[in-house]
Amino acid sequence: MDDESMLAETNSAPAELAKGISRMYELMRIPVTSRLSNAAAAEVISKLVGTSPSPAYLMQLRTATKSNPTKQCIWTIAQFFAVPASYLLDSRSDKAIDSQSRLLAAMKDADVRNLVSRASGLTPETLESQSAIVGRARELENLSAVHPKEQPRRHGDSELSLDES
Numbered sequence: 001m002d003d004e005s006m007l008a009e010t011n012s013a014p015a016e017l018a019k020g021i022s023r024m025y026e027l028m029r030i031p032v033t034s035r036l037s038n039a040a041a042a043e044v045i046s047k048l049v050g051t052s053p054s055p056a057y058l059m060q061l062r063t064a065t066k067s068n069p070t071k072q073c074i075w076t077i078a079q080f081f082a083v084p085a086s087y088l089l090d091s092r093s094d095k096a097i098d099s100q101s102r103l104l105a106a107m108k109d110a111d112v113r114n115l116v117s118r119a120s121g122l123t124p125e126t127l128e129s130q131s132a133i134v135g136r137a138r139e140l141e142n143l144s145a146v147h148p149k150e151q152p153r154r155h156g157d158s159e160l161s162l163d164e165s
Contacts, residue, residue, distance in 0.1 A: 014067035017074070020088030022062050024081040024101070038062070045080045052076065
C-alpha cells in the first residue's frame with residue numbers, strides 16, 4: 001500500500017501509528033545513552049523541516065491518545081526518521097528499513113565507528129574471528145545476538161544490513 005492510501009486510513013489506525021513512531025524512537029536512539037526524548041525529536045524536526053509537533057503531541061501520538069494527526073504531521077515525522085510515511089502506519093514493518101535504521105543508529109556511536117574503521121582491510125578470516133569475539137561480548141553483556149543477512153560473507157561486500165534476531 002502506498003503512502004497516500006495509508007495516510008487516508010490514519011483515523012482508523014491510531015495504534016498502528018503509535019507502534020510505528022515508537023519503533024522509530026527505539027531504532028534511532030543513541031546506543032549506550034538514554035532513548036530519544038519527545039523534546040529532542042521535536043527540536044530536531046523543527047530545525048530540519050521548519051515546523052514540528054510539540055513534545056506533548058508526539059507523546060500523544062506515541063501512546064495513541066491522539067488519533068487524528070494531519071497528513072503533514074505524519075509526513076514531517078516520517079521525514080525526520082527518513083522513512084516512508086507508510087512505515088509508521090503499518091505494524092508489518094519493512095525489515096530492510098528496520099535493518100538499515102539499526103545500522104545507522106549503531107554508526108552514530110563514535111566507538112562503533114572506530115571499531116569498524118580499524119577492522120577495514122582485514123582478511124575475511126580475521127573479520128570472522130573478530131565477529132565471533134564481539135558476538136561473545138554481546139552474550140556476556142546480555143545483548144541480543146546480531147546476525148548478518150548474507151551468508152557466507154565475501155571480502156569487499158558493501159551491503160548495509162544488520163538483522164537482529
